[in-house]
Amino acid sequence: MVDDRVNNERRRFLTVVTSGIGAVGGIFAATPFVLSMAPSERAKAAGAPVEIDISKLKPGQMVKEIWRGKPVWVVSRTPEMLESLKAIEAELQDPMSASSVQPTNAQNEFRSEKPEILVLIGICTHLGCSPVQKFAIGPASGISDDWPGGFFCPCHGSKFDLAGRVYRNVPAPDNMEVPPYTFLNDTLILVGEEGSA
Numbered sequence: 001m002v003d004d005r006v007n008n009e010r011r012r013f014l015t016v017v018t019s020g021i022g023a024v025g026g027i028f029a030a031t032p033f034v035l036s037m038a039p040s041e042r043a044k045a046a047g048a049p050v051e052i053d054i055s056k057l058k059p060g061q062m063v064k065e066i067w068r069g070k071p072v073w074v075v076s077r078t079p080e081m082l083e084s085l086k087a088i089e090a091e092l093q094d095p096m097s098a099s100s101v102q103p104t105n106a107q108n109e110f111r112s113e114k115p116e117i118l119v120l121i122g123i124c125t126h127l128g129c130s131p132v133q134k135f136a137i138g139p140a141s142g143i144s145d146d147w148p149g150g151f152f153c154p155c156h157g158s159k160f161d162l163a164g165r166v167y168r169n170v171p172a173p174d175n176m177e178v179p180p181y182t183f184l185n186d187t188l189i190l191v192g193e194e195g196s197a
């Protein structure tokens with residue numbers, strides 16, 4: 001009788017121990033699965049393309065996004081803004097963007113697939129500060145009486161036009177970079193994948 005009781009207690013003990021091990025194993029087995037269910041933020045940080053909705057972007061306005069940890073700007077340029085690009089070419093270091101970075105679909109005078117929509121990496125090519133938008137023209141800009149609109153880097157005073165092209169005689173050596181991008185439709189841009197020219 002005593003042997004039977006001892007055997008029964010051992011059996012119960014072993015049952016409790018093995019089911020506990022099974023439960024712990026289940027947790028460890030489930031963990032990789034749960035982690036693999038949430039990859040989007042990690043993929044985004046690693047450089048996955050990002051979509052930018054410009055349906056509410058009005059002429060003369062700018063929206064910002066982050067791609068690969070960098071600021072991406074999208075500017076809706078007015079006809080006046082586009083006209084200013086031609087007028088100031090003599091003041092620029094590299095007006096044809098021959099030595100700057102831009103995808104094939106932005107290798108033109110506007111540095112963009114669609115003239116009115118500029119897509120730009122918002123980082124100064126001097127030491128990496130983020131320039132500020134200065135879209136007001138003339139004295140209202142606080143830059144100069146004949147300022148036609150563009151971007152100004154507050155760190156050391158580099159100036160860029162409304163295509164991200166750098167002016168002469170400033171510290172920044174190159175035009176700001178245009179990232180690879182493509183239009184998914186009229187109001188949705190995918191940054192991180194190059195479109196056709």
Ligand code: FES
Nearest residue numbers: 124126127153156
């Ligand atoms: S980092 Fe922009 S001018 Fe120096």
